[in-house]
Each structure stands twice: as C-alpha cells, then as structure tokens.
Amino acid sequence: MTMQKGTPVDPESGLPIAEIEKTSEQILAETVETLPIRQLAPAFLGVAMTMFMAALDNSIVSTALPKIGTQFEASNKVELVFTCYVITFNAFQGLYGKMSNVFGRKPTVFFAITIFCMGSILSGVSQSMNMFLGARALTGIGAGGIFSLSNIIIADLVSIRDRGKYQGFISAVFAISALVGPVMGGAFVDKVTWRWCFFIQLALAVITIPTMAVMLKLPRPKGDIWSKVKAIDWAGTFFMAISAVFLLLPTNLGGNLFAWNSPLVITMYALAVPSILAFLWIEAKHAENPIVPPYLWKNHNVVTLLSINIFMGMTFWSLMFYLPIYFQIIEHETATNAGLTMIPLEAGVFISSNIAGILVSKYGKYRPYIFTGTGIAVVGISLCLVLAETSSKVIHVVVLFVCGMGVGQLFPTLIVAIQASVERKDLATVSALHNFFRMTGSGFGVAINGALFQNNLNSGLDTSGVPLEWTNLAKSSAQKIVEIPEEYRTTVEDIYLESMKTVFKATIPMAVMMFLLTFLIRHVRLNVKAAPTPEPESAVVPEKGMKEEVVEMEEEKKSAAAPLAVRGDKEEVTDVR
Structure with missing residues (x-):
C-alpha cells in the first residue's frame, strides 16, 4: 500500500492504523466468500491433486539421481539438476502472480501444468546429462506456477482465519508425496527404469486436469488478450530471471566444475549486482504494473518472513536432497530402502503441519508455531551428526522424525503469516514471493x-x-564404490562419510538463522472465524466503512455463486469458468 507522510502506523504490524483495523476484523473476511463444505471440498480436492503431482516430482528425483548420474557418467553434475530446476522455478514466480490476476487463476494454472508435463516427458526420454538438465529447467517453469497458484487459489476459497487449516492439509499432501516419492522412485530405479520417475507425472495429469476443470470455479478477468499481455511487467520478469541465474548458477559451479576464482564464476557474480539493481529500478520507476511493488520492501513482516523462507529452503531441501544419497552411499541401502528410510521425516511433517494449521485457525495466532517449528528444526538437524555416527535404525527414526516435526510447522504458518501482513490486492504477489x-x-x-x-x-x-x-572411479560415481577393492573401499567410504558430515554441519547455522529471525516477526491479528454461507446465493452484509472492494464483491456474487478471486489492476470480473 502507498502511505502518505504523517499516516499513523501501527508499531506492531507496520501497517497504517486505519488499514490494520480493517485487516484484522473486516477486509480479509468480507472479500472472501466462504463456501459451504459441499462446494469447497471438491474445489479444494482439485488444488490438492495438482500440488501432489508437482510435489511428487520433487521428492521422486532425489532417489533417482545417483542412478542417473551413473548412467550419464556425470555424478559430479547431479547438484546442477536441482539448480536448473530452482533457477527456472524462481525466474517466473513474479510473472505467475501477475498473470493470475490478469488472465485468471484457471487459465494460468493450466498453462503451468502443460509446461510441467512437457518437462516431465523430456526428462524421461533424455539421452544425456545436458539434455536432462534442460528438461529439468523446463519442468521448473511449470512447477513454479503450480506451487504459487495453489497458495493463491486457496486464499480465494477460504478466509485468512481458516487458511491455516487448509494450508496444513496442503502441507500434508506435500508430506504424503514426499513419502510416496522416494519409495516409488526407488522401486522404479531398482525394478524398472529411472525414466518412469518422470512418465508417472503424465498419468497423474490425466486425472488432475479434468478434476481442476470441472470442480474449480473462479471468476475470470474481463478484457482482450492484447491488453492483458501489455499489462504484464516483462522487463521486470526478465531481470528477475537473470538475477536468479547469476546468483544460483555460479554458487553451484564454483568449487565443483569450475574453481571459485575462475573467470566464469567471478563474472556471473559480478553481473548479479547490476541485474538486481536494474530489477529494483524498473519496479520502482518504470513498470506500470510491477510484479513486486516497491512498497512491499517497506513492510517489516514481509521482509522478515521472506528471510525466514530463504533459510527454511536451505535447511529443508538440503535434508531432502542429501539424506537419500547418504543412506544409499554410507548405509548401503537400495534406492527403495533409502526411500523407506525417509518415512519418519515425512511423518513428522504430516503430523506437525496439520496440528499447526488447525491451531492457527482455532486461536488466530501463528507466531508461537513458527517459533517452536524453527527451534525444533535446529535440534533435529544438530542430531543429524549423531545419525551419521551410527547405523542404529532407532536413532535414524528418532532424528528424522524430530526434523519433520520442526519443519512441518512452518509450511502452513509462514504462508498464512505473510498473507495476513498485506492488503488483499497484494496477496498473489506475496504468495509468489513466498515460493x-x-x-x-x-x-x-x-x-x-x-x-x-x-x-x-x-x-x-x-x-x-x-x-x-x-x-577417479569414486569421484565419477558414488554407486561405483562397490567396484573398488575391499582394501581401499573402507578408506573411500570413510571419506564419503566425512564429506557428508560436512553437509550436516553446514546446515546447522542455516537452521539457527531461521530460528533467530522468528524473534523479529510482528503479529497481525487474524479476523474472527467466518461462518460458511448457507447458500451460494446469499449475500454478506458489509460492515459500515467498507468501500470499493465490498461493493465489487456484492456485484460479483449476484452474477456467480463462486468464491471471489483477487482482482488485479482494477480489472472487472465477469464470467466464471
């Protein structure tokens, strides 16, 4: 929001006092039409199935990577698989948020699913590591849209107070996919071929797309295609994308395929600074409809929560990426058994995300669960060093479960916290930035x-x-260690173990930073829980003081019995599809 000089500001939330009163009691409840459960359940099912498909892709890949690296004789490039995916996942986040406002939620999510399926097909038919990396980059473009739009659509369907509970359900879907993925991936690798780890996504898409088309009914913005295309901040999207490339790619290449002082790594880092500055300048001075409005960087909670998200991503995905590799290399597990060993972690995420989501909806507070989640995560990740010192299955189960119980609380609470910290017109933007x-x-x-x-x-x-x-054999492929003569194999395995301990040690300070940042969060009160409307046609009577948003809501509810979508750039919503 744009604040004028002298505007009274609430010291706890950082929002104007006039707006915080609306935010806590009126706006967020009254601009969302709470549907009866018989209508909400099938719509939510479509969103959950879409999220499951994208999340399964994330979890199934880590189990297959050792085999893929071995087959393509490029084990030293396996980290690039994740980097290529992340770069494109991030590059278009801001674009998806704006596209969903301009073109509508359903067309945008169908576009993302199409790109995702194309990337999955190419991943499955790849004949070289370079081709596979390109396919994973394409998959990341689609997955980025799916993750962002799932959060945005849920915000369209339920009020902020109920959102914690439903985000908890989505986090549980994520946990289930992360549980099924490694096991399924391991079975494909051991019994069939790793290529089915990607072809399975097409079977899921055949179910997901019709479900979304039929069950999800959201308003769609009016206007011709050309005017909508012109409304997109293409320059901002470009510089956001190349900034992600110049930051992430040299971080992965340095010390691996290239020396840290190599000209390529230094040049890319050097180009990252002007790219970021160009992006900020375009958003502040040039873009008519910026994908990231500059005033969001002045919102204390937004900046704090995005910072926590950085360290949460560093912490959680380091575990998800390296633990299956640890169990296959150090513990000599098959790919299938390595997937099964991850069950305690996902069980912890499943349980804690649901509990935290329900408690947020019941009490309207999110800070306690962010605090306890980050604290438990620090303890769990520190215990990974104990895990690395023993082959005891009991200790493995306990350590992974503690990690899951900590991180799981953050999935529903962080998204609710950041959505509650902004006006509704910025909901799509902060949801995309969150991812x-x-x-x-x-x-x-x-x-x-x-x-x-x-x-x-x-x-x-x-x-x-x-x-x-x-x-040289050990460097080329971890799976080929078994071919090394026994007199040298123990030495090589000890070196691998020490290298893995280095990963666990480096992850601890990442988790500690995540924990420390929770002390900076300011609480924004969530509105009182809204009761579901008995019939879709019934109107919500706005409280005195509500202006344009409530008037538009009343007009739209007369034309369609559907949840209100977030309006972007003051465009009218006319039809439901």
Whole structure:
C-alpha cells in the first residue's frame, strides 16, 4: 500500500492504523466468500491433486539421481539438476502472480501444468546429462506456477482465519508425496527404469486436469488478450530471471566444475549486482504494473518472513536432497530402502503441519508455531551428526522424525503469516514471493552444501593414498564404490562419510538463522472465524466503512455463486469458468 507522510502506523504490524483495523476484523473476511463444505471440498480436492503431482516430482528425483548420474557418467553434475530446476522455478514466480490476476487463476494454472508435463516427458526420454538438465529447467517453469497458484487459489476459497487449516492439509499432501516419492522412485530405479520417475507425472495429469476443470470455479478477468499481455511487467520478469541465474548458477559451479576464482564464476557474480539493481529500478520507476511493488520492501513482516523462507529452503531441501544419497552411499541401502528410510521425516511433517494449521485457525495466532517449528528444526538437524555416527535404525527414526516435526510447522504458518501482513490486492504477489525466496534458499543450500561435499571429497581422496584409478572411479560415481577393492573401499567410504558430515554441519547455522529471525516477526491479528454461507446465493452484509472492494464483491456474487478471486489492476470480473 502507498502511505502518505504523517499516516499513523501501527508499531506492531507496520501497517497504517486505519488499514490494520480493517485487516484484522473486516477486509480479509468480507472479500472472501466462504463456501459451504459441499462446494469447497471438491474445489479444494482439485488444488490438492495438482500440488501432489508437482510435489511428487520433487521428492521422486532425489532417489533417482545417483542412478542417473551413473548412467550419464556425470555424478559430479547431479547438484546442477536441482539448480536448473530452482533457477527456472524462481525466474517466473513474479510473472505467475501477475498473470493470475490478469488472465485468471484457471487459465494460468493450466498453462503451468502443460509446461510441467512437457518437462516431465523430456526428462524421461533424455539421452544425456545436458539434455536432462534442460528438461529439468523446463519442468521448473511449470512447477513454479503450480506451487504459487495453489497458495493463491486457496486464499480465494477460504478466509485468512481458516487458511491455516487448509494450508496444513496442503502441507500434508506435500508430506504424503514426499513419502510416496522416494519409495516409488526407488522401486522404479531398482525394478524398472529411472525414466518412469518422470512418465508417472503424465498419468497423474490425466486425472488432475479434468478434476481442476470441472470442480474449480473462479471468476475470470474481463478484457482482450492484447491488453492483458501489455499489462504484464516483462522487463521486470526478465531481470528477475537473470538475477536468479547469476546468483544460483555460479554458487553451484564454483568449487565443483569450475574453481571459485575462475573467470566464469567471478563474472556471473559480478553481473548479479547490476541485474538486481536494474530489477529494483524498473519496479520502482518504470513498470506500470510491477510484479513486486516497491512498497512491499517497506513492510517489516514481509521482509522478515521472506528471510525466514530463504533459510527454511536451505535447511529443508538440503535434508531432502542429501539424506537419500547418504543412506544409499554410507548405509548401503537400495534406492527403495533409502526411500523407506525417509518415512519418519515425512511423518513428522504430516503430523506437525496439520496440528499447526488447525491451531492457527482455532486461536488466530501463528507466531508461537513458527517459533517452536524453527527451534525444533535446529535440534533435529544438530542430531543429524549423531545419525551419521551410527547405523542404529532407532536413532535414524528418532532424528528424522524430530526434523519433520520442526519443519512441518512452518509450511502452513509462514504462508498464512505473510498473507495476513498485506492488503488483499497484494496477496498473489506475496504468495509468489513466498515460493521464490524459499526455492532460492533451497538452491543456495543445495549448491553450498554440494560445493562443500565435493571439495571435501576431492581433497580427501587426493590425499588418501588410494591409487588414482580408484579415486577417479569414486569421484565419477558414488554407486561405483562397490567396484573398488575391499582394501581401499573402507578408506573411500570413510571419506564419503566425512564429506557428508560436512553437509550436516553446514546446515546447522542455516537452521539457527531461521530460528533467530522468528524473534523479529510482528503479529497481525487474524479476523474472527467466518461462518460458511448457507447458500451460494446469499449475500454478506458489509460492515459500515467498507468501500470499493465490498461493493465489487456484492456485484460479483449476484452474477456467480463462486468464491471471489483477487482482482488485479482494477480489472472487472465477469464470467466464471
């Protein structure tokens, strides 16, 4: 929101006092039409199925990566698989938020699903690591839209007070997919072929797309295609994309495929600064409809919560990426068993995300659960060092469950917190930024830990006294360690273990930063829980003082019995599709 000089500001939330009163009691409840459960349930089912499809892709890949790296003889490039995905996932986050306002939610999410399926097909038919990296980049474009639009659509369907509960359900869907994914991926790798890890997404799309088309009914903005295309901030999108490339790519390449002082790495880091400055200048001075309005950076809660998201992404995805590799390499598990070993982590996420979401909806407070979630996560990740010292299955289960119980609380609470901190017109934008910063953090986390792992591994092998033939084999593929003669294999495995401990040690300060940032969060009161409307035709009587948003809501409800979509750039909503 644009604040004039002298506008009284609430010291706790950072919002104008006049707006915080509306936010806490009126606006967020009255600009969302709470549907009866018989209408809300099928619509929510469509969103959940879409999220499951994209989340399954995330979790199924990590189990297959050791096999893919071995087949393409490029194990030193496996971190790039995640980096390519994250870069494109992030590059178009702001664009998806604006597109959903301009073109409507359903057309935008169908576009994202189409891109996602194309990337999955190309991933499955890849014949080289370079082709596979390109396919994963394309998949990331689609997945970025699916994740962002799921959060935005849920905000269209339910009030802010109920949103914690439903976000908890979505987090549970994520946990289920993360539970099923490694097991399914391991079964494909061990019994069939790793390519089915990607072809399975097409089978899910056949179910998901018709479900979304039939069950999800949202208003669609009016206007011709050309005027909508012109409304998009293309320059801002471009500089946002290349900023992500110049930040994430050299972080992954440095210390792995290229030296940190190589001209390529230095040049890309150097180009990141002017790219970010150009993006901020365009958003502040040039763009008529900026994908990230500059005033959001003055919102204390938005900045704090986005910072927490960075470190949450670094923490959680480092675990999701490296733990399956740890169990396959160090514990000698098959790909299937490595997936099964991840069950306690996902069980913790499933349980804690649902409990936190329900409590947020019941009591209207999110700060306590963000605090306890980050605190427990620090404890769990610190215990990973104990996990690395033992082969006890009981200890493995306990440590992973504690990690899941901590991180799981953050999935529903962080998105509710950031949505509650802005006006409704900025909801799509902050939802997209929420995903952008989390995935940026995940890219940095995996890249930094990948560089530490690879550097420690290479230096350890080079000074180990193991013949060059076997050290080169160990560097080329972790799965080929079994081919090393037994007299050298133990030494190589010890070096791999020490390298993995380096990853766990580096993840601890990431989690600690996430915990410390929770002390900066200001609480924004959530509105009293709205009761569902008995019939779709019934009108909500606005309280005195509501202006344009409530008037538009009343006009739209006369033309369609559907939840109100977030309006973008004052466009009219005319038809429901």
